[in-house]
Amino acid sequence: MRVLVTGAAGYVGSVLVRALLREGYSVVGIDCLMFGGESLVGVCTDPDFDFFKGDIRERGLVESMVEKVDAVCHLAAIVGDPACAKQPDIARQTNWEASKMLFDICKEKRNIKRFVFASTCSNYGKMDDGKHVSEDSPLHPLSLYAELKVGFEKYLLESITREDFIPTALRFGTVHGLSPRMRFDLTVNEFVRELTLGKTLQVYGPQFWRPYIHIEDAARAYVCILKSEASKVDHNVFNVGDTSENYQKKMLVDELMKVIPGCCVEFLPKDNDPRDFKVDFSKIKRELDWTITKTVPRGMEEMHLALKSGLISDPYSPKYREI
DSSP: OEEEEETTTSTTHHHHHHHHHHTTOEEEEEEOOTTOSGGGGGGTTOTTEEEEEOOTTOHHHHHHHHTTOSEEEEOOSOOSHHHHHHSHHHHIIIIIIIHHHHHHHHHHOTTOOEEEEEEEGGGGOBOSTTOOBOTTSOOOOOSHHHHHHHHHHHHHHTOOOOTTOEEEEEEEOEEESOOSSOOSSSHHHHHHHHHHTTOOEEEEOTTOEEEEEEHHHHHHHHHHHHHSOHHHHTTEEEEESOGGGEEEHHHHHHHHHHHSTTOOEEEEOOSOOSOBOOBOOHHHHHHHOOOOSOOHHHHHHHHHHHHHTTSSSOTTSGGGSOO
């Protein structure tokens, strides 16, 4: 199978490209390289990898790309609440209009058999009465980022397609871990950076819940979907993670203190947070026999080692942020 990865040079995309190559797939990557392309230098000479610099908003480019592949893993997006709020027009063009165009082109091309979309657990917004939310729970998007993800998810899941075109949506928890295109504007990654470098970590709203997933497991989930029986993933949606990996911010700090004893943390009150939820991840385990391989503490240990050893020389560089 030949797989197109949109957003191939991104935080998750660059890890996914490597995971697909290890699994024996032939990979075509596309990325506008907003944050540079160094993340793909290590695979650019792989005979099973072809890269094209470009923007998925360009219809001609998209049409030429999908002619070359059998499946699409769609990650390209303006990612996160702050980035979408800062660039709302580009976010709508990319996360909705271009995604819809890509999907419509793919469903008409008989060579495309699978379409896997990167969505987010932020779609849930806020849980009711402290109960875990599941794929059947109401969606309450509380930001432009989540609104656009929910809108495209709905478009994908309700689409009428030919029988051999299988679209799937994956709702990921907040991703953490090391990547060739590193980010330190994600909760776990930021916490590890601050405490490893001896800073005082300020934590707002330590009581609020979020789910987390290691970046390597996020990549593994795409491979699982591509390999799964069509009837199990066709027009289906899965939360991707593990129910045990829901953490309050205070719990993240407690785990990190086991890795970095004696660090300095300041908890600051925050009475309300629009995103406060625990997620039930039992469906993907039950229906696809998929489970995580790395926990939040493992990801913390890996990042702490990379930072402590000096492998990342300037972790406060703007290149490690989404905006």
